[in-house]
Amino acid sequence: MADRAAREAATIELFERRARTSDPAEQRELLEWIVELNLEIARGIAHRFQRRGAESEDLEQVAFVGLMKAATNYRLDADTPFIGYAVPTIRGEVKRYFRDCAWTVRIPRRLQELQGLVAAKLPELEQALGREPSIVELAEHLGIDAAEIEQAMAARGCFRTLSLDWLADDNGWNLAEVVAGEEDLAVSQLEAVDMLQPVLEGLEARDRRILELRFIQGLSQSEIGAEIGISQMQVSRLLRRILDDLRNRLTPVPTAA
Known part of the structure; x- marks a missing residue:
């Protein structure tokens, strides 16, 4: 708790320094320090949304974007602790990411068909070579431009929907058991503690x-x-x-x- 209060105090001090300077370079540097100081908040929120069908690294990047937005838009004169503004901003960014992930079911039909072709022919080429083929080798085998193969491989799995029976963790729980139908109360309580701590200190x-x-x-x-x-x-x-x-x-x- 003391660490949280110290982090909040240091954050506010950086915001105050940023407000006093008119040098754009110094303002950018101070903003970067603010974000770096509060990265653990974003990582914590990203971690709480894991095992819901998205990669951990992607969730962290989205949470960092939310943290940057919070740091950019936060106002000192609002009499609200930074964490009280940052947490809902980061959560909103992560939730928008899950909402907007629906675009992945609408990748170009050409890529969907190419993914099917790659999936069908890849085992044959692996067996012939005795190893996993390179993109160039796969493109030559299929008679398709390597750039298209790269696009198809990059989008692999983007339009696959996960079964609710998919095992989501090492304890044998499936996706339906891990992804709550309603707001995760444990997550809300943890975030409430984070937001309340610097306020209670005052x-x-x-x-x-x-x-x-x-x-x-x-x-x-x-x-x-x-x-x-x-x-x-x-x-x-x-x-x-x-x-x-x-x-x-x-x-x-x-x-x-």
């Missing part, structure tokens, strides 16, 4: 104590009042004020279109 000691007693220890408002020496009505007002403040600070900053 609370006064009594406010943090009230939240701990209410939401960790499960005490009633009357019990909290007896614990810290105030009335139940005062506890109610304080809780409402604390939660409203947290909610306002965690609301993502709208960006200009």
Whole structure:
């Protein structure tokens, strides 16, 4: 938790330095430092979306794009922690990636047919050569331009839909069991902790104590009042004020279109 708070503080300091300079080169450098400092946030979000039919490296790259967008569009005057803006931005980018992956079922028909031809002829050529053929050898064997073979090989599997019975991990779980039909609550809770931590660090000691007693220890408002020496009505007002403040600070900053 201390590491998260330190990362958030360092990030804000870099944003403040970036806001003070008018040198485009320095602004770009500071933006790169901000992104580098927060790469673990993007990696963590990408990791939580793994085993859903996309390559890990692709998910990380998409998450990094989301992090860059968050760093570029974040505003210091919004009174929102950077992580509170970055997490939903990165998640949105990853979700758009999954949504837009539908384009892969619409690759050119020529490539689909060529993929079928390669799949049919490749075993014959491998057997004849005693090894996996090169693109050039495969192109010569099929009488097709090597560039087209490369395109077909690059798009291999793009239009294949995965069966819900496909084994998605080493524990024997299939895709239907791994991909939740609804929002993954565990993922949401982990991200909520990430977003709340730097905000909670800014609370006064009594406010943090009230939240701990209410939401960790499960005490009633009357019990909290007896614990810290105030009335139940005062506890109610304080809780409402604390939660409203947290909610306002965690609301993502709208960006200009």
